[in-house]
Amino acid sequence: MNLLTLFISALLVNNIILTHFIGMCPFMGVSTKLSSAIGMGIAVIFVIFGASVFSYALYYLVLVPLGLEYMKLITFILLIAAFVQFVEMFIKKTSPQLYKSLGIYLPLITTNCCVLYVALDNITKSYSIWETMVNSIAVPAGFMMVMVIFATIRQRLAGNDIPEAFQGNPIAFIIAAIMAIAFSAFAGLV
Amino acid sequence: MGNVVYAILIAAGLVGLTAWLYKANHDTPVPAGCENLKPDCAGCGLTNCSLRRQEPKGEKENG
Numbered sequence: 001m002n003l004l005t006l007f008i009s010a011l012l013v014n015n016i017i018l019t020h021f022i023g024m025c026p027f028m029g030v031s032t033k034l035s036s037a038i039g040m041g042i043a044v045i046f047v048i049f050g051a052s053v054f055s056y057a058l059y060y061l062v063l064v065p066l067g068l069e070y071m072k073l074i075t076f077i078l079l080i081a082a083f084v085q086f087v088e089m090f091i092k093k094t095s096p097q098l099y100k101s102l103g104i105y106l107p108l109i110t111t112n113c114c115v116l117y118v119a120l121d122n123i124t125k126s127y128s129i130w131e132t133m134v135n136s137i138a139v140p141a142g143f144m145m146v147m148v149i150f151a152t153i154r155q156r157l158a159g160n161d162i163p164e165a166f167q168g169n170p171i172a173f174i175i176a177a178i179m180a181i182a183f184s185a186f187a188g189l190v
Numbered sequence: 191m192g193n194v195v196y197a198i199l200i201a202a203g204l205v206g207l208t209a210w211l212y213k214a215n216h217d218t219p220v221p222a223g224c225e226n227l228k229p230d231c232a233g234c235g236l237t238n239c240s241l242r243r244q245e246p247k248g249e250k251e252n253g
Contacts, residue, residue, distance in 0.1 A: 066196050078204035085211035089218050096221030103224065 003134045005190045010138035013189055016114050017146045018180040023114035027147060028172060030105075032158075037151035041144025043105040045137065047087060048118050051080045052136035055119035056129065076119045084110045114143060150179065 014020065017027050023044075030040045055076045063069055088106045091099045109115060118139050122132040153175055162171055 062200065066200075067193055068197050068200065071197055071200065074201060075204055078201070078208050082204065082208040082211050085208065085215045089211065089215040092215075092218045092221055096224055099221055100224050 003130060006131055006134050007138040009190050010135050011142040011145070012183065012186040015142045015146060015183055016117070016139050017143060018176070018183045020117070022117050023112060023143055026108065026112060027143075027150065027176070028169065030108075031147055031151040031172075032154055034148065034151045034155055037147040038144075039101055040105045040108070041140070041147050043102045043109055044112065044114070044143055045140040046102070047080075047084060047106070047109045047112075048115050048140040049133070049136045050087065051076075051083045051115050052119050052122055052132060053129075054083060055079055056122055056127075056132045059123050072120065072123060076116060080115050080119065081110050114139070146179065146183075150175065 010016075016022050017024065026040055026044075030036045055072075058075060058079060059069075059072055063071055063075065084106055088103065091103060091106075118136055121139075122135055127135060150172075154172060157171060157175075166174070
């Protein structure tokens with residue numbers, strides 16, 4: 001598959017939040033402020049890329065030669081948990097500034113299901129290493145893009161006179177539905 | 191039979207690696223200036239997360 005096509009497809013056409021409904025928890029939870037959404041988005045890109053590449057290597061270099069493909073789920077979960085701990089420790093030691101902006105979001109990503117989804121998706125679709133890397137950048141980039149758009153809309157909504165029954169999550173779900181409809185227009189792009 | 195042993199070894203190795211990294215991460219001192227880093231819980235609606243549970247009781251939860 002053409003890498004650019006794969007990138008656009010993962011970013012817009014098959015957006016992980018608006019078409020697959022994966023990662024809805026941080027999407028609804030960490031999108032009430034733009035700064036939180038940006039921080040979470042950057043941390044998700046960082047972790048998904050690293051975890052996916054390591055998972056890919058573990059699968060093709062260890063599990064496949066030993067005939068242990070059925071263990072991919074448990075090994076990927078453990079690998080993601082270990083990777084997040086390593087990244088947090090590495091950032092603590094090397095870049096206090098980065099830790100200040102991302103550190104608080106890293107523990108939350110361990111339980112973000114889209115990290116596991118991307119790692120498993122790369123294997124299921126038999127992507128090459130380059131396709132894996134492009135997909136592992138494009139999917140979280142799409143996640144961040146939608147989070148930022150959504151956070152911006154929610155911040156603007158906060159100052160508006162919304163009927164009491166729609167305040168909070170109900171209006172957020174309605175916006176998400178409208179965004180999903182809008183993003184479905186990308187379907188014929190690639 | 192050999193594959194089962196490999197499977198157990200891989201699983202045990204990954205569990206050990208995760209536990210070791212968890213401990214090493216918690217033993218690593220927080221950088222200067224980040225000691226009082228607090229989650230921006232006002233901008234988050236995840237009420238059951240571990241970071242929010244560290245917040246003092248009585249603080250209003252938004253979201």
